[in-house]
Amino acid sequence: MAPRTKVVLIWLPSHVGIPGNETVDELAKLALNQEMPGHKQVIWSDLKLKVNRHLILLWQTDWDTEVNNKLYAIRPNLKKRLVSVESLNRKQETVVSRLGIGH
Numbered sequence: 266m267a268p269r270t271k272v273v274l275i276w277l278p279s280h281v282g283i284p285g286n287e288t289v290d291e292l293a294k295l296a297l298n299q300e301m302p303g304h305k306q307v308i309w310s311d312l313k314l315k316v317n318r319h320l321i322l323l324w325q326t327d328w329d330t331e332v333n334n335k336l337y338a339i340r341p342n343l344k345k346r347l348v349s350v351e352s353l354n355r356k357q358e359t360v361v362s363r364l365g366i367g368h
Contacts, residue, residue, distance in 0.1 A: 268309055335366040 276293050324343060331337045339362060353361065 339365050
């Protein structure tokens with residue numbers, strides 16, 4: 266996304282015919298014509314950092330269900346690089362990890 270890309274969120278109606286949702290839909294329609302208080306611009310690099318952190322958290326949560334996986338035994342925390350191979354580049358680290366799991 267370019268640094269000055271404009272992101273617009275659009276409300277889409279759903280759950281038509283459900284009384285509580287009809288009320289919420291009407292209130293949402295009224296809000297469409299109101300000015301947003303405290304409109305702030307978000308710098309893409311800040312947003313990207315937050316999205317990446319959230320994705321890593323989701324990945325780690327999913328990864329924690331794979332406790333019987335050989336690779337999980339070697340690297341249970343995805344954020345931490347393998348201590349014994351910190352000086353290696355990505356390709357070398359991959360080779361060491363594959364040797365460790367017998368792949």
